[in-house]
Amino acid sequence: MKPVEIREKYISFFESKGHKQIPSAPVVPENDPSVLFNTAGMQPLVPYLMGQPHPYGTRLCDYQKCMRTNDLDEVGDVTHHTFFEMLGNWSLGDYFKKESITWSFELLTKVLEIPVERLAVTVFRGNDIVAADDESADVWRSLGIPEKRIKYLGEDDNWWPNMELTGPCGPDTEIFYFRSEDAIPEEFNPEDDRWVEIWNNVFMQYNHNEDGTFSELPKKNVDTGMGLERITAVLEGVTDNYASSIWTDVIAKIEEISGLPYKGNEKAMRIIADHIRSAVFVSADPAGIKPSNTDQGYILRRLIRRAIRYAKKLNIDINSNWEEEIAITIMDKYEKYYKEIEENRNVVLEVLRNEKVKFNRTLEKGLKEFEKIASKIENGKMDKDNAFRLYDTFGFPIELTVELGAEMGIEVDEEGFKEKFKAHQELSRAGAKDKFKGGLAATGDVETQYHTATHLLNAALKVVVNKDVHQKGSNITAERMRFDFSCDHKLTDEEKQKVEALVNEWIDAGYEVTRTEMSKDEAIKSGAECMFIERYPDVVTVYKIADVSAELCGGPHVENTSKIPHIKIKKEEAVSAGVRRIKAVFVQ
Secondary structure (H helix, E strand, C coil): CCHHHHHHHHHHHHHHCCCEECCCCCCCCCCCCCCCCCCCCCHHHHHHHCCCCCCCCCEEEEEEEEECCCCHHHECECCCCCEEEEEEEEEECCCCHHHHHHHHHHHHHHHCCCCHHHEEEEEECCCCCCCCCHHHHHHHHHCCCCHHHEEEECHHHHEECCCCCCEEEEEEEEEEEECCCCCCCCCCCCCCCCEEEEEEEEEEEEEECCCCCEEEEEEEEEEEEEEHHHHHHHHCCCCCHHHCCCCHHHHHHHHHHHCCCCCCCHHHHHHHHHHHHHHHHHHHCCCCCCCCCCHHHHHHHHHHHHHHHHHHHCCCCCCCCHHHHHHHHHHHHHCCCCHHHHHCHHHHHHHHHHHHHHHHHHHHHHHHHHHHHHHCCCCCEECHHHHHHHHHHHCCCHHHHHHHHHHCCCEECHHHHHHHHHHHHHHHHHHHHHHHCCHHHHCCHHHHHHHHHHHHHHHHHHHHCCCCCCEEEEEECCCCEEEEEECCCCCCHHHHHHHHHHHHHHHHHCCEEEEEEEEHHHHHHCCCECCCHHHCCCEEEEEEECCCEEEECCCCCCCEHHHCCEEEEEEEEEEECCEEEEEEEEEC
């Protein structure tokens, strides 16, 4: 079954159950500092999962652009991807476990026609704090899942987000598919890699209180997610995700460019296909991300450079327009679903081309550094520190260092390199985990104050600088706010002082912040400010601050500007052509 058909069947099914389809949010999150990218379909819905009413009601569904980079170095096997599409459906205080599980089962077995005997599930086994999720297990039994295919697992596997974090949380049930030509075992073993997880239903049932206790939430939510790439491979009967119809045209283009077959070159071709697709979506995003050494720009740079390294392995002429051909193949198939791909085709190609040129120069520098290190080696061995430095600073894969070393009779400490690389990976994953764990718990009072302050800052820039100034992105933590805006010049000291003074004047005025729902057309006609207009549904929420500001927004906001401390602009700088950035903090 082709992905276009799966998307349509999924959305149609949940619409038949009273859900409203919402547009995919950008891949770069707005006003969520907990992650660099939207890593799951629930992230753009955090304010609504926290209790804010959604304009479309209590039953929602969509397909969402997602990026996960904590396993970036694992890409190259049959299952891992950095960019992927997540099919999701939500209940915001409406239905709960019985309906969620029953509909998941109905979609999989009746609509997608997956044989019941290939399915198995896990549920939360409970601990000394929260009881086992027998309710979910009972629903699965009633649907015909045999006892031996239902496994109770602990909090590491079947609890979201984890037992330590305060805030909304709860058990989840995961659905597995037996992806193998082998005889299906009678009993489900979660450690058996032939069983592949295809869907996860999270039940936000409890609140983890500050005193360590868990209490039942008065309004319980359901958050589900099913990866389109994985379910497509399952339904098309392939055990390699990259052999599904999502990837076949991209892989064929790489075969054509390299003159090599996929068989025998799988890892390199998977990495190139995945990383170029991910780079397309990041660079096409309205946030205007460009390759850099920090945050999303760093990930974009890594993706492009890793793709280049593996293109070299396939003997592709790096100076040709190989990356453009692959990117165009990808953009042709996605632009009908995601408008930003169509609008930013030239931007994408320019980003890829410029980074390729820069990396070629970096490789030249790396070769000089290699030669410098090699000239100082007296025992014929390169230590792990130098090998890792070549990788980390100059983008040299260990294979290239080993290859160059062999030509010069130098043995490279590969095992030592692997140890350092593993430590580096664990550090990166820990950082990614820290960023992801923000989720629902990341939106506290200070973040809410900063978010509302960005509305005032946006309005002040329009008054002081130019009425055509528009927000291009923002990032908020408990320590500061970062606000990107369209502007063709560096702000003068006088402009910065006026902007700051005006924001603080509006804070002191104690203006009420009001929330109104209206049609998107009405909101636009009213003059309400809106970034990423295409991501909003037909019914939108407009937050108005007196006659100062009106913006389409998903929240969260204070009720009155008097609840916001004064701001101090600490820095104003360029982000990219025509885009400036202000960093500001609260002062008491």
